Every structure is written in structure tokens, then in C-alpha cells.
Amino acid sequence: MENELFELTRRRRSIRRYRGGPVDDEVIREIMRVAMTAPSSFGHDAVEFVVVRDPDMIRRVGACKTLGGSQVEGAAAVIVTLVHTADSRQAEFWIEDGAIASVYVLLAAEQYGLGACWVQIRNRTGRHDTSDKEIRDLLGVPSGFTVLNLVAVGEKGEHKPPYTDADLTWEDVHYEKF
Template sequence: MKEIYTRRSIRKYDNKPVTDEQIHELLRAAMYAPSAGNEQPWHFVVIKDRSLLDEIPKHHPYTQMLLEAPLAIVPCCDSSNLKYDGAFWIQDMAAAIQNILLQAESMGLGTCWCGVYAREELVEKISKMLNLPEHIIPVAVIAVGHPAEKREVRERFRPDRVHYDKW
């Protein structure tokens, strides 16, 4: 799957909207992520409102690309009914986020994954800004748009990081 090797974090975007059909495909891909016990703890806040996109970077220092991006997706965990004492939801959410990034790459869109959870101050600020219920935890902010930059693809495979059977 070439998208695994070609996807890069994009921080510059063209002034072109992401269509509702494209958003649907991104979220559909997210919801096909594996999930412990088929828990599927995810909810997604789709942000198109320019004033809100411009507000987020005032509270999250690593989201400056939202000043150009036409869209953000905030994947959130519904903590009200977690299985396994809540031990695996963050892995479920990370898999859903990765699916969004790879789907976007396959569609010619750019993304940048900006973490929110587990930085309590970011969780509180984003939760308040989006009026999230108490049991909903924002995990990340994903900038989405049409790339206005091309990022170099570098080899990342490191054989020295692979261990067989034991360390």
C-alpha cells in the first residue's frame, strides 16, 4: 500500500474546500479501524467554521497549520461505556486516526495529526471550545486540506530496530 510510504505531515494548504463526499470517505475509513472487543469508542467532530479553525491555534501551539487548512477533524473517545477497564481505547483511537491519514493520502489530500490527549490542559481547552460532554475525550486535531507543499519521502526502515525472538 503505497500510502503508508508516501504519507507525510502537511502544514501548508491551498484555499480549496474539502467536499462532504471526501469527509464521508475519511470518516468511513476511520470507522473501519480495528478496535479491542469491537468497542468502537470513537466520535468525530468535523470543523469547517473558519473562526473556530482560527481559534484552535491560540490554545494549541502545534496547530498553526489550521490557519490555512479548510477543515479539521477532532477524533474523540466516548468514555461512558468502555470495556476492559478502559485499557485499550487509546489504541483504538490511534488506529482510526491512522486510517484517516492513509485514506486522505489515497485521495490526494494532506493531513497533519496534532495530539491532544494526554495533555490535560489541551484536553480541557479543546473540550471547552467544542462544547464536548464530560464523558467525551478529544484525542487529536487533524488538519485536512489540499496540500500546498510536497514533502520529501525518506527511507525510515531501520534494521537495527528489529529483534527476533528476544532482545
């Protein structure tokens, strides 16, 4: 049985090194188009994004996380996933909504042969405040939003083999009962 989605997901690996070359604007637009189709709780569409392309700003955004922010270095773009958390109806599921949209970004990047890596921001420490606050201040994000994560995107600068069926742990799948 052919499974195109499995073929895509088995190739998608976290890439932390990039060649540094540009990614076409239309490809970034298509990645964002995919991200905007992600489901959200109760259809609130609380997720928004900031696409950062300027290399200096990418470095500055990465520096807002004291440990692990360097994963964005060399990326052609960093997609900042924001969720509108000021509204209590949206705040309950903000992590889930942002995470689903970010996974769509990761899969879309792979579809275009690009490398991508999730960089956690929620509950992380910045240089002077939380990583979330520092990034919001740096990017001029209005109040009422929270940064969940960054997704670095760029030409792959490392090769990781795709997952195979041997990599799957079928013992972790339970039917009807644990």
C-alpha cells in the same frame, strides 16, 4: 512484489502547510467512512469524531493548544478524535483506539491526495485549562469524552518526498529475540 499499502504509506508525510482551498464534502465523507472501519478494543466502538469545516472554528480549535496548534491553519477541515472514556471498559484502551482511528484518517487523506497532520491534544495545555477541556467546551462535546488529537486535512501546500527503501532502518526489526 506489488504492495499498494506500502506505496500509500511511503507517500504519506505530515503536511503542515495547506493551500487553503476547499475539500469536497464527499471526500471528507469517504475519509470518515474509512476511519469508522478502524478496529477498537473488544469492539466497543468508543471513538467518535467532530469534523470542523468553518475556518474561524478551525482557528479557534487550534488556539486551544498553546504550542503547536497553528498546524491547523489553512486546513480545509480539522477532524477531532474523541473517545468515550466514561465507561471503564472503554477507558483502558482509549488512547490506542483513538490512535488507530486517527491513523486511518491520515492514510485515507493521502489516498485522496490530501495533506494531513496529527496534532497532539492529550496532556497538552490550553490558554485557560487543558487543551482537551477547551476543545470539548468549544465544540459542545458532552461529558464522558476525551479529545486525543486533531487531524488537519487539506490540499497540500508543501511537497515532501516519499520514503524510499534507503530510509528504512532494518536494524530496528528483530525476529524471535531482540
